[in-house]
Amino acid sequence: MGFLTPMFLGGLLAVGLPVWLHLLRKHKTTPTPFSSLMFFERREQSSIKHRRLRYLVLFALRTLLLILIALAFAQPYIQQKLLPLTRSGQITVVAIDNSLSMRADGRLDQAKRMAKSVIAGLHPGERGEVLAFGSRVQVMSEITDDHSPLNSGVDSIEPSDARTSYAELVRSLRSISQATKQPLDVHLYSDMQQTGMPANFNDLRLNAAVRLEPHPVDAKPVANFAVENVVAPRRVYDTKKARVLATIAGTNNQRAMRKVSLFLNQREIESKNIEVPENGRATVEFLSLEVPFGANRGAVRIDSGDALPNDDTFYFSVERVEPRRALFVHEAGETRGLLYFQDALQASGQSAFVLDPATVEQATNISPSKYAFVVLSDVPGLSPGFENELRSYVRDGGSVLVALGHETVANARVPVSDNRVDGTRYASRNGEQFQTVAWLDAGHPSIQQDNRWDNVKFYQAIRVNPGNARVVARLTDGTPLLLDEQSGEGHILVFTSTFDNVENDFPKDAAFVPFVEQTARYLGRLNDAQTAVFVGSFEELRDSKEKGAAVDVLDPKGERALSLEEAARAQNIQFTMAGFYDIRRPSARNELVAVNTDRHESDLTPAPPETLSLWQNTAQGTAGSGGESGPESSDAAPKPLSLWWYVMLAVLALAIAESWLGNRHLSVDKEAA
Amino acid sequence: MIQQFLDPAILASISGLDLIAKTVVNGFVAGLHRSPDFGFSQEFAEYRAYNEGDDLRHVDWNVFARTDRCYLKRYRGETNTQVLVLLDTSASMAYGSHSVHKLDFSRFLASSLCYMANLQRDAAGLIIFDEDVANYIPPSTRQGQIFRLLHAIEKAQPGTRTDFAKPFIHFQNYLHRKGLVLVLSDFYADPDLIVKTVEPLRFRGNEVILFHILDPQEIAPKFREPMLLVDMENPSASLEVSPEYARHDYRQKIDAHIEALSSKTRSAGMDYFLMNTARPLDEGLREYLFIRQGRM
Numbered sequence: 001m002g003f004l005t006p007m008f009l010g011g012l013l014a015v016g017l018p019v020w021l022h023l024l025r026k027h028k029t030t031p032t033p034f035s036s037l038m039f040f041e042r043r044e045q046s047s048i049k050h051r052r053l054r055y056l057v058l059f060a061l062r063t064l065l066l067i068l069i070a071l072a073f074a075q076p077y078i079q080q081k082l083l084p085l086t087r088s089g090q091i092t093v094v095a096i097d098n099s100l101s102m103r104a105d106g107r108l109d110q111a112k113r114m115a116k117s118v119i120a121g122l123h124p125g126e127r128g129e130v131l132a133f134g135s136r137v138q139v140m141s142e143i144t145d146d147h148s149p150l151n152s153g154v155d156s157i158e159p160s161d162a163r164t165s166y167a168e169l170v171r172s173l174r175s176i177s178q179a180t181k182q183p184l185d186v187h188l189y190s191d192m193q194q195t196g197m198p199a200n201f202n203d204l205r206l207n208a209a210v211r212l213e214p215h216p217v218d219a220k221p222v223a224n225f226a227v228e229n230v231v232a233p234r235r236v237y238d239t240k241k242a243r244v245l246a247t248i249a250g251t252n253n254q255r256a257m258r259k260v261s262l263f264l265n266q267r268e269i270e271s272k273n274i275e276v277p278e279n280g281r282a283t284v285e286f287l288s289l290e291v292p293f294g295a296n297r298g299a300v301r302i303d304s305g306d307a308l309p310n311d312d313t314f315y316f317s318v319e320r321v322e323p324r325r326a327l328f329v330h331e332a333g334e335t336r337g338l339l340y341f342q343d344a345l346q347a348s349g350q351s352a353f354v355l356d357p358a359t360v361e362q363a364t365n366i367s368p369s370k371y372a373f374v375v376l377s378d379v380p381g382l383s384p385g386f387e388n389e390l391r392s393y394v395r396d397g398g399s400v401l402v403a404l405g406h407e408t409v410a411n412a413r414v415p416v417s418d419n420r421v422d423g424t425r426y427a428s429r430n431g432e433q434f435q436t437v438a439w440l441d442a443g444h445p446s447i448q449q450d451n452r453w454d455n456v457k458f459y460q461a462i463r464v465n466p467g468n469a470r471v472v473a474r475l476t477d478g479t480p481l482l483l484d485e486q487s488g489e490g491h492i493l494v495f496t497s498t499f500d501n502v503e504n505d506f507p508k509d510a511a512f513v514p515f516v517e518q519t520a521r522y523l524g525r526l527n528d529a530q531t532a533v534f535v536g537s538f539e540e541l542r543d544s545k546e547k548g549a550a551v552d553v554l555d556p557k558g559e560r561a562l563s564l565e566e567a568a569r570a571q572n573i574q575f576t577m578a579g580f581y582d583i584r585r586p587s588a589r590n591e592l593v594a595v596n597t598d599r600h601e602s603d604l605t606p607a608p609p610e611t612l613s614l615w616q617n618t619a620q621g622t623a624g625s626g627g628e629s630g631p632e633s634s635d636a637a638p639k640p641l642s643l644w645w646y647v648m649l650a651v652l653a654l655a656i657a658e659s660w661l662g663n664r665h666l667s668v669d670k671e672a673a
Numbered sequence: 674m675i676q677q678f679l680d681p682a683i684l685a686s687i688s689g690l691d692l693i694a695k696t697v698v699n700g701f702v703a704g705l706h707r708s709p710d711f712g713f714s715q716e717f718a719e720y721r722a723y724n725e726g727d728d729l730r731h732v733d734w735n736v737f738a739r740t741d742r743c744y745l746k747r748y749r750g751e752t753n754t755q756v757l758v759l760l761d762t763s764a765s766m767a768y769g770s771h772s773v774h775k776l777d778f779s780r781f782l783a784s785s786l787c788y789m790a791n792l793q794r795d796a797a798g799l800i801i802f803d804e805d806v807a808n809y810i811p812p813s814t815r816q817g818q819i820f821r822l823l824h825a826i827e828k829a830q831p832g833t834r835t836d837f838a839k840p841f842i843h844f845q846n847y848l849h850r851k852g853l854v855l856v857l858s859d860f861y862a863d864p865d866l867i868v869k870t871v872e873p874l875r876f877r878g879n880e881v882i883l884f885h886i887l888d889p890q891e892i893a894p895k896f897r898e899p900m901l902l903v904d905m906e907n908p909s910a911s912l913e914v915s916p917e918y919a920r921h922d923y924r925q926k927i928d929a930h931i932e933a934l935s936s937k938t939r940s941a942g943m944d945y946f947l948m949n950t951a952r953p954l955d956e957g958l959r960e961y962l963f964i965r966q967g968r969m
Contacts, residue, residue, distance in 0.1 A: 038861055
């Protein structure tokens, strides 16, 4: 306890006034003559003593009143750490971090022990709740004053591979505080990873009713090595050896040599020794990955020998598949378009598709359903049967790329999509001579990665009424150049020029190869699945055609990750542990998903004490008390709490009591006056 | 207006008991001049029709001669009563909580009574006593009697303690004929003892009136704080008294004392009158005249 203005304590000298009034002045008794004492008795002395006692009560009240007034001016304060003891109805929340980093050096067990000591210290009737948090918050016990469910909740917390998210914890605390309408005394047990802090500090803002007390567990910077990233092909279509590039990262480490190994299906393929610089990264390249058919489980491991072995392995999935076939329909004798398109497809480095050329007549007998996509390159007219087959093919999910040229104009409509052809647009020799692309929808998958079409010269373009189609590109005169129309489950992509290097010079432009590659992947539904994802990410389990069909998901332990009901209804799944998830869809679209722990967890650097102090103070809306006040010293550096109001309330109560008691004496005086 | 001049505090500012007595009596009588019930000497009282058995000596024959009807003419009695004023001058009579202490008040009352008796040609006498007889002026209607009385009253000084027994034995020796005995005292004694002492006067045919002179502070003491009280008749005795005791216990005792004295004196055929020194004198005079009228 201290005083903000101790000089006012000099006012305590005023206590001398009641001392003089009651103690000194009262004893001065003047003998008063009275006519006769025959009606007075000796026993009156007891009455006088009683009277004197009451005067002493009044004296005590007056003295105390003066003392309290002097104290009020001196503005006494106490340290705030005494305040929580007076908060009534508060709920003690024990929040334990079970993220990946808590696996290091038995931190989770240490946190549990510390949490149990807090639970043991709860007084009877004092309620508590146990939370476990990583990227999500799990309620491990209900709000209760019984210690056994609280301890059971602590015991049942298992280590996870999730990433620490303090923002998620704060959001849950706010929800609990609003739901219970009670003050929360939160004991946080975590390694206080810096990487667990949100980008926006405002996400850590606590309610006024929430008091946070961080208990850092082994919060020292610890050296750690991790395989930060692996770049490997998701699919391999040929027998060529694939290239794998791994990045090894070290945090808080000294320069060290580490052995990095490449595994495929748990068989070591190759290993290399690399030097990891201090607090730096090193890359290692493997060129010997020979992938057998089917889904394969790849991994890159490092012999780190550090406290956190769970980030020493990076899983990746690689699949060897046969290239898919695509149908290229063209006018007989017109093979320039086929030449350019096929070359572009091969030049893309992707051998995912093999092009089957066919003339219009040959295509009449071909069923398009076995092809990944179909290209109609300036065809004059299709047989009705084939065109109908194409339409149903598109409705069922197939895709068609239509290139329009002078042959198509004669039909006055676009094949398959039946969009009206309004005419043809020629660049005149005397006028602009050629047109260029004026506008591109960069979000379209066909041009998403390369949209530099500025140098392409278009001499002829077919003007098509877009109808419901999405216009992806326009020429300078506004003529739609690329249209994308969805029909059923499939897409019809209309290019209003040709690929033959006659009506434009697009096939010779650098943008042509990326366009063909991206269009083929888009139309062939060859998605860019990642070789690996992180714990906490989601994967779509089914599309609209697969509703109600069961999807089996085996987790890294080989157990079913979904219940029967979830297997029939769940739209997606969140990966909760590192390893390989085997997703088996009803349409035979099986997938092996490699899931890795978030590498943010590999950085075991704790948050600075200033940050934690600021976080604690967000509930009071005040800034941090300074750099020296760390989480451990938060109890040792309490904030002053003014007692002025309490003292003034006591002064008020004493003044009322003094007035009441004094009035009783004054009433005698008034009568005697 | 009249009452104002009878206020003891105002009378105290008047020098000379004779003047005080005149002021009191004249003002008092002037205030009562229309009253048919009061008068002195041979003043005409009333005419009344003659009834059989009436004394023929009172028939107004002049009226009978003029009207041929018998009327009785009534006069106020013209008896010479012996009035003896007994003035207590014990030490306790010197007590006073305001400008007029009990002895002053008693002086005013005694002088007024003597003056009034003198006007009525009653033989007024005076005995001043404390524990013994300090002064005695026999009752007389002689010229200058009033001045002797006033002089004696004025000279009276507070004496020692009160002892009724001793002086009253002397009174019985001084009283040779029946009369009116007025005792002015604070009567700090046992009521039984007082009545027993005074009672013989009544047995001898005297009308006895006890004027109990008390200060308001004696009737209802109001102390601001505990006080150390010293007995005026016995300075060695002192007590510390709390205001609460004075407000409750003492009042009960003094009220019981007054009540006992009043009831016992009245039951003994005497009259008792409590005089508060803060109140006007006319109450005492009225009481005297009331008794005096009863003696006609």
